[in-house]
Amino acid sequence: MKRYNLKYLLAILVLLLSSAIGFCEDESNNSSIAVTIEPILSFDVNNKVIDFVYDEYGNEDNDVYDKNTFSVTGNVNWEFSIYASANVLTASGSTDEVSVNSIEIYKNDISIDGGVIITESNTITLSTTPKVIIKGQGSIPTSDIRLRWHFKNINDLGNIRAGFYTVPVIYQVTAGTPTP
Amino acid sequence: MKNLLKITMSLAMVLLISTSVFAIDPPTAPNINGSVSLEVQSFLNFTLTNPALVFTYNHETASDPLTQATTVVVGSNIDWTASVVRTDNPLPTGVTLQVSTDGTSYINMPVINDPLSVNGSMINDVVFNYDFVFTGNPLPDTYLTHLTYSVTAR
Numbered sequence: 001m002k003r004y005n006l007k008y009l010l011a012i013l014v015l016l017l018s019s020a021i022g023f024c025e026d027e028s029n030n031s032s033i034a035v036t037i038e039p040i041l042s043f044d045v046n047n048k049v050i051d052f053v054y055d056e057y058g059n060e061d062n063d064v065y066d067k068n069t070f071s072v073t074g075n076v077n078w079e080f081s082i083y084a085s086a087n088v089l090t091a092s093g094s095t096d097e098v099s100v101n102s103i104e105i106y107k108n109d110i111s112i113d114g115g116v117i118i119t120e121s122n123t124i125t126l127s128t129t130p131k132v133i134i135k136g137q138g139s140i141p142t143s144d145i146r147l148r149w150h151f152k153n154i155n156d157l158g159n160i161r162a163g164f165y166t167v168p169v170i171y172q173v174t175a176g177t178p179t180p
Numbered sequence: 181m182k183n184l185l186k187i188t189m190s191l192a193m194v195l196l197i198s199t200s201v202f203a204i205d206p207p208t209a210p211n212i213n214g215s216v217s218l219e220v221q222s223f224l225n226f227t228l229t230n231p232a233l234v235f236t237y238n239h240e241t242a243s244d245p246l247t248q249a250t251t252v253v254v255g256s257n258i259d260w261t262a263s264v265v266r267t268d269n270p271l272p273t274g275v276t277l278q279v280s281t282d283g284t285s286y287i288n289m290p291v292i293n294d295p296l297s298v299n300g301s302m303i304n305d306v307v308f309n310y311d312f313v314f315t316g317n318p319l320p321d322t323y324l325t326h327l328t329y330s331v332t333a334r
Contacts, residue, residue: 041207048214056223056257068214076207089218098218126216151218159303162222162257169214175206 041074043173050149050169054157066149070171072140077176081130082147084169091163098157098165100126104150107134126169135176224256226331235312237275239320245312247280252306254331261334262306263295267326274316277325280309299334 047068072078082105088097103126124131134145229251237245252262264279266289271277278286281298286309290296298306 039207041209043209043212045212045214048212050214050216052216052218053221054218055221056255074207074209078209084216089216091220100216103216149216157218157220158223158255158257160220160257161302162220164217164219166215166217169216171212171214173209175208 037075039074039076039175041072041076041078041173041175043070043072043074043078043080043171045070045171048171052149052151052154054154054160056158064151064154067146068149069146070140071145072136072138072173074139074173077135077137078173079132079176080134080136081132081172081174082124082126082169083130083172084126084128084167086167087128089165089167091161091165094161094163094165096161096163096165098160100128100167102152102154104152105133105147106150107145107147130170130172220257222256222258222333224254224258224260224331224333226252226254226256226262226329228252228329231329233310235310237312237314237318239314239317244314247283247309247311249283249307249309250327250329252308252329252331254300254304254306256302256304256331256333259299259301259334260331261297261299262331263297263329264308265295265328265330266290266292267328268292270325271323272318272321274314274318275323276313276315278311278313280311281306283307283309286311295330 045068047066050066050068051063052066053063070080072080084100086100088099090097104123105126106121106123121131121133124133133147230248231250233248233250235245235248237243250264252264254260254262266277269292277289279289279296280286281296287296289310296308300306
């Protein structure tokens with residue numbers, strides 16, 4: 001065993017010496033600098049509260065549409081989704097309910113300055129399940145993507161008791177799968 | 181050789197641990213809460229079906245004319261009160277106008293400007309049934325009494 005160890009030591013010494021001689025002859029150094037870029041992802045939504053108005057006397061004045069915009073700050077792939085916290089819109093003092101399925105969302109007026117849109121859905125119907133409307137990459141500046149909200153059958157609301165119906169919704173951006 | 185194997189194994193473990201410690205987790209962005217609201221504004225309208233009733237009484241046969249009805253058809257998404265009020269009373273003695281809202285229990289039509297009211301809600305109908313009661317010997321003529329209907333929010 002001692003012979004083997006001695007042999008190994010000698011071999012290592014020879015290697016070190018030859019390396020040192022080599023460096024001396026070249027008068028150069030090899031080095032490396034490592035930088036780690038942490039992934040980041042955040043987003044914001046403008047006009048978080050979407051309003052519709054139904055007026056029996058003025059169908060043309062009914063607010064069937066509303067809009068909002070969102071921006072993403074990130075350096076990864078991401079998926080933007082929206083969902084409701086309940087199946088129906090409810091109003092205090094009324095037992096009537098309005099299904100969230102009456103509400104459609106689709107992208108509108110996309111003009112990208114920074115990031116990349118990977119895929120996009122034409123339309124999603126609001127539900128309690130998060131549905132991805134846009135998949136993107138990197139940062140998307142404010143107002144580049146407008147979402148258009150549409151109340152599909154607002155003129156069928158004549159049987160709904162007058163009131164202010166509401167349902168919470170959640171905007172969600174999650175890190176998406178890498179681009180193939 | 182055994183030592184070499186041990187060293188190699190240790191290095192491998194260190195590399196594995198380092199990899200797991202320094203692995204970059206996917207970033208998460210906090211959800212943003214919002215809401216969707218729908219304001220359903222109130223509306224209230226109504227129409228009358230068969231608003232002009234004509235009763236004929238034959239004194240010789242003393243036949244009691246059949247009841248007739250006027251229906252108030254209400255379109256609304258709130259609670260309301262439908263009323264009918266008599267604005268004049270040209271009927272002679274012995275001719276009494278009666279009214280019923282359930283088709284069975286008739287009462288004398290209230291006096292002038294004293295409304296008879298029925299509560300309802302949403303889209304609904306109110307049927308005002310009318311009947312005449314003849315007593316005595318009224319003079320032959322055509323008597324016209326005016327009724328005014330209204331529906332108000334309550």
